Amino acid sequence: MWRDLRPIGRHPDSGGYRRYAWTAADADCRAWFQEQAESRALTYEVDRNGNQWAWLGDPAAGNAVVTGSHLDSVPDGGAFDGPLGVVSSFAALDELRRRGARFTRPLALVNFGDEEGARFGLACVGSRLTAGHLTVEQAHRLTDGDGITLPRAMEAAGYDPDAIGPDPERLGRIGAFVELHVEQGRALDLSGDRVGIASAIWPHGRWRFDFRGEANHAGTTRLVDRRDPMLPYAETVLAARREARLAGAVATFGKISVEPNGVNAIPSLVRGWLDSRAADQRSLDQVVGGVESAAREYATAHGVDLDVVRESFTPVVEFDHALRDELARLLGLESGRENGRDTGLKVPVLGTGAGHDAGILSGSIPTAMLFVRNPTGVSHSPAEYAAEDDCVAGVLALADVLEGLACT
Secondary structure, three states: OHHHHOOOOEOOOOOOEOOOOOOHHHHHHHHHHHHHHHHOOOEEEEOOOOOEEEEEOOHHHOOEEEEEEEOOOOOOEOOOOOHHHHHHHHHHHHHHHHHOOOEOOOEEEEEEOOOOOOOOOOOOHHHHHHHOOOOHHHHHOOEOOOOOEHHHHHHHOOOOHHHOOOOHHHHHOEEEEEEEEEOOOOHHHHHOOOEEEEEEEOOEEEEEEEEEOOOEEOOOOOHHHOOOOHHHHHHHHHHHHHHHHHHOOEEEEEEEEEEOOOOOEEOOEEEEEEEEEOOOHHHHHHHHHHHHHHHHHHHHHOOOEEEEEEEEEEOOEEOOHHHHHHHHHHOOOOOOEEOOEEOOOOOOEEEEOOOOHHHHHOOOOOEEEEEEOOOOOOOOOOOOOOOHHHHHHHHHHHHHHHHHHHEO
């Protein structure tokens, strides 16, 4: 499966992946998912929001156990963020069939669409629409960097944008959703564990800072006469680092847009996007409030106007405690055993600063997550990596969980 999936959307220069929603690479990933489903005689379907499903058992029976993740990527992303969860879901099903497991609940494998938000600027579009966290009107207003709207992109890819929207009937069929994901950090590497269980997702959001100045000639305009928005933006980037360090949080300006974007022109507009995450809401508010306050002070000092817009926000997500504890029991958290087999596998419980579809769905259905060790902690980069032995441990852990939840 890795061999078949590896080349899709990979950029020849960076070595990273550009699997953006409703593009040719996305279509190839979707075709791969469908082929995997049909080769295992699973019932394949695409829901109204473009999410792909592969069912074992009757989808209408209810109380289904669902696993999976996403196949899209950030710009020049790594091979494991998202795809590891999808590949592992098929591999775990293969393992359960090898064991001769008898299913007492329907099982579904899922690929959620547009999780990373790389094209339209909003993460988890597929799961947000399904859960009703994103309205149809809001979705129809999403636009990519080339001015193409989400409806137009979906239509070009052969999907009906007028059909999107909340899907409570589908969610009502699901009794539990377990998402396996490569860890986006080094907690497991530092503890020496191969697999972990998620406790919670930090509150996080994205804020757009628009610094508006005055375009002018770079060679003839005196420094004292300039209203250069790049200066307060640069100072704000440093302020974000300072505020995050003081609060024990993280803050990143990772995307910038400049107008008119000429080498010999003073910008008229510098637009930067802040991503900030913290262990609790108070710390996050402290960081974002501090950054905005500093940005307004710098903008005033340079004669520049500033608008700050919150583009997305997800509050702290506490995964379902009962389901989380059941995963711990099934994986032998206390004994270091898996379903009675002495493997020496310890399964620690840890929080994460990364958002996931499981977090979006947690308000509607019981959700949980498994993490697979990432030895470098690097993610959203071509250097993202997980060792084959650790990936296999993740598959076996997921298989044990699915067997405990869905089988006799």
